[in-house]
Amino acid sequence: MEMPPISLLASKFEIALNDARRRKQEPLFKAACVPYGRRTGRARCSALPTSVGHAVPGANAAMRLKDLAEHLGLSQTTVSRALNGYPEVNEATRLRVAETAARLGYRPNASALRLATGRSGAVGLVLRGADELGPHMSEFLAGMGGRMGTEEVDIIVTTVDSYAEEVAAYRRIAASQKVDAIVLHSPALRDERAEMLLDLKIPFVLHGRTNIGKPVAWLDIDNTGAVERATSHLLDLGHRRIVLLNGLKGRTFAEHREIGYLAALSARGVPFDPALMGNSVFTDEVAFRLAQAMLELRPRPTAFLAGSMMTALGVFRAIRQAGLELGRDVSMIAHDDVFPYLNADNMYPTMSTTRSSIRQAGMRIGELILQLLAGKPAADIHELWPVELVLRESSGPASER
Amino acid sequence: MEMPPISLLASKFEIALNDARRRKQEPLFKAACVPYGRRTGRARCSALPTSVGHAVPGANAAMRLKDLAEHLGLSQTTVSRALNGYPEVNEATRLRVAETAARLGYRPNASALRLATGRSGAVGLVLRGADELGPHMSEFLAGMGGRMGTEEVDIIVTTVDSYAEEVAAYRRIAASQKVDAIVLHSPALRDERAEMLLDLKIPFVLHGRTNIGKPVAWLDIDNTGAVERATSHLLDLGHRRIVLLNGLKGRTFAEHREIGYLAALSARGVPFDPALMGNSVFTDEVAFRLAQAMLELRPRPTAFLAGSMMTALGVFRAIRQAGLELGRDVSMIAHDDVFPYLNADNMYPTMSTTRSSIRQAGMRIGELILQLLAGKPAADIHELWPVELVLRESSGPASER
DNA sequence: CTCCATTTCCAAAGCGCTTTGAATGAAAAA
DNA sequence: TTTTTCATTCAAAGCGCTTTGGAAATGGAG
Numbered sequence A, B: 001m002e003m004p005p006i007s008l009l010a011s012k013f014e015i016a017l018n019d020a021r022r023r024k025q026e027p028l029f030k031a032a033c034v035p036y037g038r039r040t041g042r043a044r045c046s047a048l049p050t051s052v053g054h055a056v057p058g059a060n061a062a063m064r065l066k067d068l069a070e071h072l073g074l075s076q077t078t079v080s081r082a083l084n085g086y087p088e089v090n091e092a093t094r095l096r097v098a099e100t101a102a103r104l105g106y107r108p109n110a111s112a113l114r115l116a117t118g119r120s121g122a123v124g125l126v127l128r129g130a131d132e133l134g135p136h137m138s139e140f141l142a143g144m145g146g147r148m149g150t151e152e153v154d155i156i157v158t159t160v161d162s163y164a165e166e167v168a169a170y171r172r173i174a175a176s177q178k179v180d181a182i183v184l185h186s187p188a189l190r191d192e193r194a195e196m197l198l199d200l201k202i203p204f205v206l207h208g209r210t211n212i213g214k215p216v217a218w219l220d221i222d223n224t225g226a227v228e229r230a231t232s233h234l235l236d237l238g239h240r241r242i243v244l245l246n247g248l249k250g251r252t253f254a255e256h257r258e259i260g261y262l263a264a265l266s267a268r269g270v271p272f273d274p275a276l277m278g279n280s281v282f283t284d285e286v287a288f289r290l291a292q293a294m295l296e297l298r299p300r301p302t303a304f305l306a307g308s309m310m311t312a313l314g315v316f317r318a319i320r321q322a323g324l325e326l327g328r329d330v331s332m333i334a335h336d337d338v339f340p341y342l343n344a345d346n347m348y349p350t351m352s353t354t355r356s357s358i359r360q361a362g363m364r365i366g367e368l369i370l371q372l373l374a375g376k377p378a379a380d381i382h383e384l385w386p387v388e389l390v391l392r393e394s395s396g397p398a399s400e401r
Numbered sequence C: 001c002t003c004c005a006t007t008t009c010c011a012a013a014g015c016g017c018t019t020t021g022a023a024t025g026a027a028a029a030a
Numbered sequence D: 001t002t003t004t005t006c007a008t009t010c011a012a013a014g015c016g017c018t019t020t021g022g023a024a025a026t027g028g029a030g
Helices: A012-022 A065-072 A076-084 A091-104 A110-117 A135-150 A163-175 A192-199 A223-236 A252-267 A284-295 A309-321 A358-373 B012-022 B065-072 B076-084 B091-104 B110-117 B135-150 B163-175 B192-199 B223-236 B252-267 B284-295 B309-321 B358-373
Strands: A122-128 A154-160 A181-184 A204-207 A217-221 A242-246 A277-279 A303-306 A331-336 A352-355 A382-385 A388-390 B122-128 B154-160 B181-184 B204-207 B217-221 B242-246 B277-279 B303-306 B331-336 B352-355 B382-385 B388-390
Touching: A065 A076, A065 A091, A076 A091, A110 B110, A122 A135, A122 A163, A135 A154, A135 A358, A135 B135, A135 B154, A154 A163, A154 B135, A163 A192, A181 A192, A181 A358, A192 A204, A204 A358, A217 A223, A217 A358, A223 A242, A223 A252, A223 A303, A223 A331, A223 A352, A223 A388, A242 A252, A242 A284, A252 A277, A284 A309, A303 A309, A309 A331, A358 A382, B065 B076, B065 B091, B076 B091, B122 B135, B122 B163, B135 B154, B135 B358, B154 B163, B163 B192, B181 B192, B181 B358, B192 B204, B204 B358, B217 B223, B217 B358, B223 B242, B223 B252, B223 B303, B223 B331, B223 B352, B223 B388, B242 B252, B242 B284, B252 B277, B284 B309, B303 B309, B309 B331, B358 B382
Parallel strands: A122 A154, A122 A181, A181 A204, A204 A217, A217 A382, A242 A277, A242 A303, A303 A331, A331 A352, B122 B154, B122 B181, B181 B204, B204 B217, B217 B382, B242 B277, B242 B303, B303 B331, B331 B352
Antiparallel strands: A154 B154, A352 A388, B352 B388
């Protein structure tokens, strides 16, 4: 109907075509459509003077290998080799290249490098935002980040809202080859995600353990041993009604803790009372409610095993609210993941704990990931960390009553 | 000296060359050297049967666009267009392509896509592991992740150990074009990192505010207003000696809080006592020490403004240890970032707070990043969020004494 | 001085995708 | 019928890097 304005240079055809091209519909893959950052007509840096001074402060477009090579009067190949430490380049040349690269602040384009090498230089971490991204995770991240950072491997964090989304996220990550490896968390006794990752043939290290009959790289702490020791200790102190505030049913760590608890009880011939066991997420609120309810049982429990420091806070509150005193009327041993901002030693009374630094675990898992990627078989990567039992004021003899 | 074994097919020359090539030295860029995942002789998927059944479960090598195109009997161009929602492809074709892609679980290779589009589809978050990666950050991450996740933009977390490392990290990220944008945290009043990012011409959104004379995209909460209101409220209740447990000196949020505190005091003509102000990181331990010391002052302070819930925990402990009762002998209003595992409403006594969800802020910052990348000028991205004052049991009239 | 092994460097071919610039038919207009 | 116009589709050229397969220079042995 309407004639488009006709440029003197471009044909009508071209205009119509380009115009049509702009009108995009909803794409299948969101990311490919976000309208930012279309390929820019990148200004070549060839105008850079041969006698270089400082790294130009206002230089906008990032330098490419080609630019650096031209600048040095060498081929891309040689520069690439020099930078990557291949032996077939003259030491003097290498030095000159390295020095110039450093001075000009050259860094290879990450995407190009990844495409060319087939390695993405990243590890993935998929977290259910609602319950997994808590204080434990930030500590873990800090540890892992510390290790990965020195190797220039970056950590890609993806959050999801449900199990289904999590599974989809893994599939997506695998298909798009975004990461070289994955860290898998909070496994179930028989974890389907682990099986899937195995199927997908994407390397991963499990923080925790699972039983799926195939070799999996893992690092875990000895939850069973820790709880068994803590329980035994309380039993030694004369406690007979000991509450276990445990994690969610089905999670390996929770099951392991339960095993330790039951083992200690049965070793002393103390009967197990299901009313004294709670399974929940580790928040002070839920812990408070559970503890409150349990303190109303008769005979009243005299000791608590709290699954985390957050749990301990809730239990502590319930104890106080019941008019009891922690460490005298009621004992408590909490599991401490060692948060720098919440120190068991600085509580009042100081808190007896089963202690294992989750930050350290994160650091080590970073290391294990690196080993896995370097070719170490998953079957050879198993670490079970012992857990310290640190006795402080919150645990004492069962009170006579 | 020694003759290498000579293959029947390869020339001696080749062997020597290849042998030499293997002997790599230390490269300039670590990542390029990690010896995992060398280019694999990738088995083409062309053998895939035309009558497709399920997505083959054991299929190892990820499918490429080329494979998909061949499978469909179309060109890569058309398939790419169909998938990306360009209008010049027949609707029937598009449907067929989309359906097949979905069924085969095709996803474009992220690195290739990034290289081709120039967009990395990621945003960066650089954190000082020691103090920044605490509970605040995990909440923030959860919020941001929620928003970015739906757009398939991933979050790259880098941890550093010092300010110098942080600066280096930004430079590296910028030079290697790893991310499209950055989230900057915990700014100083005049933040050099922000200036650098501006120089580097890398888009970023600041969580907080800074004064560097150039337009910067930011989102902040009204720290000044929050503390001013909280202080005024305590003054109204008759408190005259009010402690402010603030963040580190120099951080914008801390300075803003101080301004609010001083404004409220001076509005009522209450003199400012420097002994009643503490600047520190927000951990229960430090808060405990500070609060303990301040409770020994005479006249004793009757109210505390705690910078975070962790701080509140420490103050609470100090109050109890001094034999005082929170909410009666001493009042407290804490700043609450709304941690799901530490609820002010469930404390005992319940905690009065200035409340602002940091998770929500994270989510919104994700949104702002997206807008920034979509072309919205940084100068138009400013959000100052009001902070709620929620009065509960921990704040009451100043006790007569 | 020639020959051959070494050392040092390079051109060009990918990596898997997007985008450009046309080509091919078919339908509409002349 | 002939020309014009769309609507579809495609081949090929990058994106910035690594790596292959030589080539050119250098030096030692014969």
